[in-house]
Amino acid sequence: xxxxxxxxxxxxxxxxxxxxxxxxxxxxxxxxxxxxxxxxxxxxxxxxxxxxxxxxxxxxxxxxxxxxxxxxxxxxxxxxxxxxxxxxxxxxxxxxxxxxxxxxxxxxxxxxxxxxxxxxxxxxxxxxxxxxxxxxxxxxxxxxxxxxxxxxxxxxxxxxxxxxxxxxxxxxxxxxxxxxxxxxxxxxxxxxxxxxxxxxxxxxxxxxxx
Numbered sequence: 001x002x003x004x005x006x007x008x009x010x011x012x013x014x015x016x017x018x019x020x021x022x023x024x025x026x027x028x029x030x031x032x033x034x035x036x037x038x039x040x041x042x043x044x045x046x047x048x049x050x051x052x053x054x055x056x057x058x059x060x061x062x063x064x065x066x067x068x069x070x071x072x073x074x075x076x077x078x079x080x081x082x083x084x085x086x087x088x089x090x091x092x093x094x095x096x097x098x099x100x101x102x103x104x105x106x107x108x109x110x111x112x113x114x115x116x117x118x119x120x121x122x123x124x125x126x127x128x129x130x131x132x133x134x135x136x137x138x139x140x141x142x143x144x145x146x147x148x149x150x151x152x153x154x155x156x157x158x159x160x161x162x163x164x165x166x167x168x169x170x171x172x173x174x175x176x177x178x179x180x181x182x183x184x185x186x187x188x189x190x191x192x193x194x195x196x197x198x199x200x201x202x203x204x205x206x207x208x209x210x
Contacts, residue, residue: 035059049079
């Protein structure tokens with residue numbers, strides 16, 4: 001915990017995080033919170049999902065704490081796109097006493113693995129149990145990025161359908177809705193509107209293309 005909050009370690013992107021996590025869990029293989037906290041640092045802050053998975057796999061072999069298995073499922077789903085593997089780890093987390101909402105996530109992973117809404121529900125579930133402010137911030141940003149990418153993708157698909165039917169670009173999202181190629185005008189995470197520019201969907205919000 002002291003290492004994670006250290007200003008020098010933070011500035012250097014926690015270079016010793018995995019080594020220290022392994023040292024602590026070698027000394028006490030049943031130190032559940034060490035697996036949870038350090039895997040979150042490795043995966044969300046250091047952006048090293050492979051290191052997070054290595055640590056969580058180590059913990060899963062030793063511990064019956066549901067959050068370790070939940071985080072392992074999260075990493076496989078969100079970072080490795082191994083949806084069936086992620087679902088199996090969630091099943092294990094639920095069997096070990098995880099909250100009831102895991103049943104819904106498990107079924108969603110098996111039936112709609114590539115659906116952005118599934119990813120958003122997974123992040124929302126993670127946020128219910130994440131207390132570290134820096135990690136919460138990263139998860140909330142990921143949630144917003146997925147939201148915006150999902151909406152822009154839907155609008156772009158509607159533009160293509162409109163263009164195929166009318167041999168021209170639409171002038172507005174309202175025209176897409178009126179023509180029946182878009183069910184409704186989506187709202188961005190802040191409740192604002194998207195727009196069209198040069199035949200492409202556009203937002204004024206900052207986001208990471210995924």
